[in-house]
Amino acid sequence: GVEVGPQPQGVARADILDKMRKIVKHGLDFVQLFNEGKEFPPCIIEVFKIMEKVDYPRNNNDEIIAIIHPKLQDQDWQPLKNGDPLFLTLDGEVIPYQGNCTVYPTFINEAAYYEKKQAFVKTEKIKLTARHLRSSGS
Numbered sequence: 001g002v003e004v005g006p007q008p009q010g011v012a013r014a015d016i017l018d019k020m021r022k023i024v025k026h027g028l029d030f031v032q033l034f035n036e037g038k039e040f041p042p043c044i045i046e047v048f049k050i051m052e053k054v055d056y057p058r059n060n061n062d063e064i065i066a067i068i069h070p071k072l073q074d075q076d077w078q079p080l081k082n083g084d085p086l087f088l089t090l091d092g093e094v095i096p097y098q099g100n101c102t103v104y105p106t107f108i109n110e111a112a113y114y115e116k117k118q119a120f121v122k123t124e125k126i127k128l129t130a131r132h133l134r135s136s137g138s
Contacts, residue, residue: 008111009111021082025026038134043129046126048106048123048126054120055117057087066093066095067087067088068109069088072120075108076107078104080105080122085098106121
């Protein structure tokens with residue numbers, strides 16, 4: 001599957017559609033080259049591994065009591081360090097990130113995830129090593 005965004009539900013954005021078309025084309029180009037027997041050299045790629053989903057702060061009635069801090073909004077895939085602003089209560093109190101390592105939040109404040117009790121997803125940046133790849137049919 002391919003998910004390209006962020007994009008509000010029910011909205012068609014030309015820039016997002018263009019990105020989706022490009023990634024699908026690259027995927028199809030890879031399949032064609034692989035099927036033709038092209039050998040792909042070893043490589044190292046940076047990826048983001050999901051660590052955990054983070055909910056909004058809530059009260060005893062399970063009601064959200066803080067929103068995403070403005071400095072975190074629209075900062076998907078950017079480093080979040082211990083002490084950085086995370087949430088902002090309705091009283092104006094800043095709730096900082098408290099963690100022992102830098103994380104990379106994504107899906108920040110997306111409407112589709114409110115009902116899933118998800119303010120964002122914490123990811124860690126890791127490197128994967130891929131060996132050379134070649135179709136065994138050639």
